[in-house]
Every structure is written in C-alpha cells, then in structure tokens.
Amino acid sequence: MSHYDVIIVGAGAAGLMCAIEAGKRGRRVLLLDHAKKPADKIRISGGGRCNFTNIHAGPEDFLSDNPRFCISALKRFTPQDFIDRVDEAGIAWHEKTLGQLFCDNSSDEIIQMLLSGVRDASANLKTETSVHSVSHDEDGFVVDTGREQLAAGSLVIATGGRSIPKMGASGFAYEIATQFGLKIVPPRPGLVPLTFSDDMKASLGGLTGVAVGVQVTCGKIRFREALLFTHRGLSGPAILQISSYWREGDEIMIDLAPDFDLAPLLLQAKRDQPRQTLRVTLSEFLPQRLAGLIGKEFQDPERLADMTDKTLEAVAERINRWCLKPQGSEGYRTAEVTVGGVDTKELSSKTMEVRSVSGLYFIGEAVDVTGHLGGFNFQWAWASGFAAGQAV
Secondary structure, X not given: OEEEEEXXXXXXXXXXHHHHHXXXXXXXXXXXXXXXXXXXXXXXXXXXXXXXXXXXXXXXXXXXXXXXXXXXXXXXXXXXXXXXXXXXXXXXXXXXXXXXXXEOOOOHHHHHHHHHHHXXXXXXXXXXXXXXXXXXXXXXXXXXXXXXXXXXXXXXXXXXXXXXXXXXXXXXXXXXXXXXXXOEEEEEEEOOOEEOOHHHHHHHHHHOOOEEEEEEEEOOEEEEEEEEEOOOEEEOHHHHHHHOOOOOOOOEEEEOOOOOOHHHHHHXXXXXXXXXXXHHHHOOOOOHHXXXXXXXXXXXXXXXXXXXXXXXXXXXXXXXXXXXXXXXXXXXXXXXXXXEEEOHHHEOXXXXXXXXXXXXXXXXXXXXXXXXXXXXXXXXXXXXXXXXXXXX
C-alpha cells in the first residue's frame, strides 16, 4: 500500500489549487482523476479562453443555504491573488463586461500554469484512475482504485457536481458525503437554459436566434443582461443567471425593454404618428422579429390610430412585464454548475474540513456554494482549494 499525507480526488480547478498549496507546505500529495486529461471544465470554459475570475467577486455573488459561509475563503484568496499568479506565468488576459477576466489566447494556458504548479510543489498526479471505495479508521483513509490501495491521513473530495455528465461528472462527492453521514442540500442544475412547453415553442418558434437585452425577475432576485430565444426555450446570460434561483413551477417575469416605460411612449406615438403601425413602432425598442410577433399577437392594424389606449397599455404590459412559467430546464446535460451539494453546516468555513470527520475535506462545486455566471465559480474553486490546501 502506498502512503501519502494527502489524497485529493478530482483534478479540476479546486483540486489542482489544493494540491499546489498542500505540496508547497511539504505535504506528500497524490491527486487522482478518472479522466485521461485533467481540468476538462477549465479547457472548455469561456469559449476556450477560460473566464478565470471576476474582479468584483464577493459573497453577494454566491448562492448557498448559508450565504456567509464563503466569506472566509474568498477573503483569504482574492481575485487579485489569482491574477498575480496569471501575471507571473506571463499569461495575457483582458477584461470583458461586468469584471469578467479571460485569457487572450487559450484556456490551456491556465491549465499549464496549474500543472506546472503541481509539479513544482512535488505533488503526484494520476489520471485515468477511478475510486472504487473509501474506508476510514483511526489512522486515516484508504482509497481503493481497483488496481491498488492508497492510504493518507487526509482526504479531499474535489469531484464537483453532476453538471455536464458527458465530461464524466457524477454524484461521487455526494456518495462519499452520504457514506460519512453528512447532510446534502438537494442538488439541481444551475446556470442552465430554460425550456418552453410545446404550445409556447409553437407560438414563439419564429424567434429562434433573436437576442435582446432584458431584466428578468424570479421572486426577489433579478438580473439585467442579454436573453437569447432558442428552439427549446430561453438562454443567454440573463436566463442562465436566474435559472440558479428558479424552481420548477415558478413564474419568471421578463422586461423586454428595460430602458423604457412603454405605455406613455406608445400613447405618445399614437398622437404623433397615428398612421404608423404597431410593428414599426415597436421596432424602435425591440428586434424586428420580436416586434413583429408581438404586433401579430395584438392583431396589428394598419394604423396606431385604430388601436384603443387600453390595447396599447396591454401591449406595453406584455413587453415590460412578460410573465411566464418555463416548463423546465435543459438539465445537467447543459448546466454549467450544480446548485446545492454538501451542506456548509458540516464544514469549517476556514479550512473546508468536515467537522465530524477529522481529515476529510470537500471543496469546489461539491459544496453548497454556487457562483453567478462570469468567473465567480472559478474564484470559489481557487479560494476553497487554497483554504483546504493550507490546512491538510
């Protein structure tokens, strides 16, 4: 049996960071991953350019049953701390909207930076290695891979959630948590497109590919970003953001023209340009295909003059307060993250160690901390991996 100080299961963003930090402290580290290559999610992120952090990352950008849990880790390893490492590695980057940072070239540069860090810290990496079982006694943990048994005083679970199963995502972290009697906040897909019923798809199918800036609201949560109509339903940043808060059966409200209070503007247009059609008028505020569809919904007459004030107010309500119930979401297949996970009440916010099982840690997406779209989930991976790496 091979012995280590720390075994980390999962060579994604959080696992790689944890391995680097533990190795720097002189710990004998073994990092395991079932895939042929590590860090597949980093590789595909940001359209292949890796949205590696967000300069505005703070606790308000994360969803959790305990919103304060993430504060300690985020303060101890900040976006600037990761930027410093990117700069030191000579990786060129740029800022997009809302503080999102991307590589100028390829996400592979971030992966190579992390793998170099693992080598420099003398941590061992084994790929194409699955974990069949984990056992625990007073001496620590034994990990059975089917080919060999590996022992360590500390075990870190960094295998993420269920999102994007075609990349090998599974519920492994939840299985280990359950084995050790830990509570789990029920997982669900997050940052995922929402789907329409067949009737809605039939009525709105002509809008596939149309993008529009919106404000979308679910309960007390709202986001103002772009929306994209798809052949299945709704996507785009605004919808992905709200999906993390949406539950099946919930209604969402979409303002399709958030810069305008359309009721008085339509009534003014009726007075100023009575011969203009509703479709043409709406095209000043909306993409043409969307304007045309809404015009058709209200049996667009030849002239605004032929429409009552009450009807124009209903048109404005339809645009500024479009209320609908999505049928569902596209699920884990396309979800960027998994909301929920190991209950933070079970963990130390400073070290990520399980309170009831000495030497067992959960980090990254496996934990009930989920970031908004835009680099926040990577920042949680770096911060939680750093916290555990300083403690194992």
